[in-house]
Amino acid sequence: MTDPFGRAVADHYRGRRDQPLIVRDGDETREHPIEAFxxxxxxxxSEAGRWLASWVRGPLLDAGAGTGRHALVFQERVETVAVDVSDSLVGVMADRGVEDARAIDMFSLREAFTRDRFGSALVVGTQAALAGSMAGLRRFLGNLAFVTDADATAVVDGYDPEHATASELLGYRDDPTPGLTHRVFHFAYEGAVSETLYFRLFSPDRLREATIGTGWTVEEVRRGDETTAHYRAALSKR
Known part of the structure; x- marks a missing residue:
């Protein structure tokens, strides 16, 4: 499978990227920031960092870890396993010093880990929306509950469809369902095009709904910047 996103990030890290990473939805395109993201x-x-750290206990699962920004810090405090579906990104994480970086699809956690393996989990980067539906999100949360212990915590990122700026997201699709919408786009880099990525965006209330029956409860929702649709939710099994 082609991985233009992972290759572009890896090329940037190694100083050999001379073309932009493009996010495309039909005729609309934007250059995707790599360094800052x-x-x-x-x-x-930082205030946001202290808040995030307050929800972390070991062992930690960093799901969809990307380049290991969080794993590099938290592995100094607790055992940390960082997973990403991209082999290219796992290579970058390992090269940057992430001690336990694995090529694992975060939507296949039951197959990858034993029950109660982790004390907390980070799903930072809005990739949980790739679950594709409320049923898919509930299934993912159930799998996350399976691999975490009875006192576990988790932090999950999302984009709130009910925020005034949500429609500015590239690939945004209107949806009449309260608290839910769609987002569709693909990545392009050096002539390679990714498979189309389909996101089901969910509001905090819809996330609360999805946790029913999974063992999780949404404890707190944090919006660091009120000018964006992004939010971060802390979940607990206590």
């Missing part, structure tokens, strides 16, 4: 160091002493 994936290589700006995570600051655990």
């Amino acid at each position: 994936y290589f700006e160091p995570f600051d655990p002493e």
Whole structure:
């Protein structure tokens, strides 16, 4: 499978990228930022960093870890396993010093790990929306519950469809269902085009609905910047 996103990020890391990573939806295109999104160091002493750290206990699963921004910090505190579906990104993580970086699809956690393996999980980067539906999101949360212990916590990112700026996201699709919408796009790099990525965006209330029956409860929702649709939700099994 082609991986233009992972290759572009890896080429950027190794200083050999001379073409942009493009996000495309039909005729609409945007250059995808790489340095700021994936290589700006995570600051655990910032307000947002302290909040995130307060929900982390070991062992930690960093699901969809990308370049390992968070894993690099948290592995100094607790056992951390960083997973990503992209072999290219796993290679970058390992080269950057992530001690346990694995090529694993975060939607196949039951097959990859034993029950109660982790004390907490990070799903930072809105990739949970790739579950594709409310049923898919509930299934993912159930799998995440399977691989975490009875006192586990998790942090999940999302884009809120009910926020005024949500429609500005490239690939946004209107949906009459309250708290839900669609987003569709693909990546292009050096002539290679990714498979079309389909996201089912969910509001915090819809996330709460999806947790029913999974063992998780949404404990807190944090919006660092009220001018964007992005939010971060802390979940608990306590």
